Amino acid sequence: MARIMGLDTATTATAVGIFNTETNHMEGARIYNEERLRAEELISQCGRLLNKLGYDRNEIDAYAVSVGPGSFTGLRIGVTMAKTLAQVSGKPIFGISTLEALATEGILAGKPVDGALYVPVVDARGDRLYASGFLYESSGWARPLPEDLYTEDVLREKLEKLIPTYIFWCGAGIQEHQLLTDSIGAIPQKFLKGRAAQSPIKAILALAATRYEQGDADDALNLAPRYLRRSQAERDAKPSGAPQDRTLHVRSAEADDRYALARLETESFKKPWSMEALAAEVALETTDTLVAEAEGRVIGFLIGSHVAGESSLNRIAVAPAARHRGVGRALLERFLDHAQDNDVVLEVRESNTPALRLYEQAGFVTVGRRARYYEGEDGLIMRREASEKGDGHEHIGH
Numbered sequence: 001m002a003r004i005m006g007l008d009t010a011t012t013a014t015a016v017g018i019f020n021t022e023t024n025h026m027e028g029a030r031i032y033n034e035e036r037l038r039a040e041e042l043i044s045q046c047g048r049l050l051n052k053l054g055y056d057r058n059e060i061d062a063y064a065v066s067v068g069p070g071s072f073t074g075l076r077i078g079v080t081m082a083k084t085l086a087q088v089s090g091k092p093i094f095g096i097s098t099l100e101a102l103a104t105e106g107i108l109a110g111k112p113v114d115g116a117l118y119v120p121v122v123d124a125r126g127d128r129l130y131a132s133g134f135l136y137e138s139s140g141w142a143r144p145l146p147e148d149l150y151t152e153d154v155l156r157e158k159l160e161k162l163i164p165t166y167i168f169w170c171g172a173g174i175q176e177h178q179l180l181t182d183s184i185g186a187i188p189q190k191f192l193k194g195r196a197a198q199s200p201i202k203a204i205l206a207l208a209a210t211r212y213e214q215g216d217a218d219d220a221l222n223l224a225p226r227y228l229r230r231s232q233a234e235r236d237a238k239p240s241g242a243p244q245d246r247t248l249h250v251r252s253a254e255a256d257d258r259y260a261l262a263r264l265e266t267e268s269f270k271k272p273w274s275m276e277a278l279a280a281e282v283a284l285e286t287t288d289t290l291v292a293e294a295e296g297r298v299i300g301f302l303i304g305s306h307v308a309g310e311s312s313l314n315r316i317a318v319a320p321a322a323r324h325r326g327v328g329r330a331l332l333e334r335f336l337d338h339a340q341d342n343d344v345v346l347e348v349r350e351s352n353t354p355a356l357r358l359y360e361q362a363g364f365v366t367v368g369r370r371a372r373y374y375e376g377e378d379g380l381i382m383r384r385e386a387s388e389k390g391d392g393h394e395h396i397g398h
């Protein structure tokens with residue numbers, strides 16, 4: 001017999017739960033309709049659930065956590081918390097796909113017939129959704145729709161091609177996409193409701209319990225949130241104002257990128273950070289480091305952070321030869337995607353006209369000034385409220 005504690009911070013609610021593998025049931029759970037539950041509040045809720053059930057942490061045999069896709073900030077808090085608990089206790093950890101868990105909740109709630117399609121959804125804001133698709137057939141389950149970030153139009157097109165008996169939407173995120181559900185008029189639709197739609201904590205724990213019995217644990221050091229890129233259809237389409245270089249690729253930085261970051265620092269700033277300072281900054285749990293790559297070469301980077309519901313853009317640079325090609329804009333857009341509904345702040349040199357233009361077009365406004373902050377020149381403090389959107393054009397460096 002084992003007890004597994006689970007955390008879910010990827011969906012529209014935050015949840016903790018405890019599962020008993022002997023009874024194969026969840027002994028208790030706490031679900032909060034707070035997408036941005038802070039780390040200290042999350043650990044407090046774990047303690048309260050343990051106290052309610054009469055256990056202490058030594059009686060927890062394993063940990064499970066939803067790894068996304070979902071809220072960028074939420075995922076980082078949840079995964080970091082679960083990894084810390086597992087590492088400190090020496091207990092195994094299981095990372096569970098949020099979409100697979102939502103689909104499992106739907107499957108358990110319904111009585112599928114041949115051709116039924118279960119579509120788990122996590123809202124990605126705007127007309128975008130994290131989604132997947134599980135098709136029931138007499139021979140078993142198939143997964144014709146992979147996990148990805150879809151626009152409403154692309155997702156509708158893919159669903160209609162599958163010609164399902166009905167679509168069972170799993171997850172509260174679908175409530176933000178009424179235009180999508182209204183446009184699928186010819187296909188019957190069902191919806192997962194109640195607590196299971198808010199958070200699939202029960203399914204997260206059940207899936208983890210199966211893996212626990214199989215001895216299929218994750219590596220606590222390497223377990224990471226599952227951040228999905230744009231859907232293939234979006235990646236193939238060239239949006240207005242996108243870089244002319246179609247080989248441009250923005251991704252999260254890796255350890256080997258430190259040399260490229262140090263090179264760009266030297267090329268872009270009068271007082272560059274050392275490689276050691278860069279490495280220390282990137283290693284912080286709250287740091288979000290992105291690099292722009294073209295033809296196998298890093299030509300730009302951005303360092304930011306996401307802490308307690310607020311994001312900060314701390315450093316951005318583009319190689320001199322790659323400027324005026326939309327590299328800075330691509331980095332900023334990806335960072336703002338990660339920030340999701342956080343407010344974002346930054347500081348910029350007053351004379352940096354290209355940077356000011358980019359930030360203003362992205363929705364930033366000047367809210368303060370630091371006198372003589374940059375070698376005797378004033379620095380401007382800019383802020384982008386969570387509700388603001390813009391498109392931006394170019395940036396060279398602070």
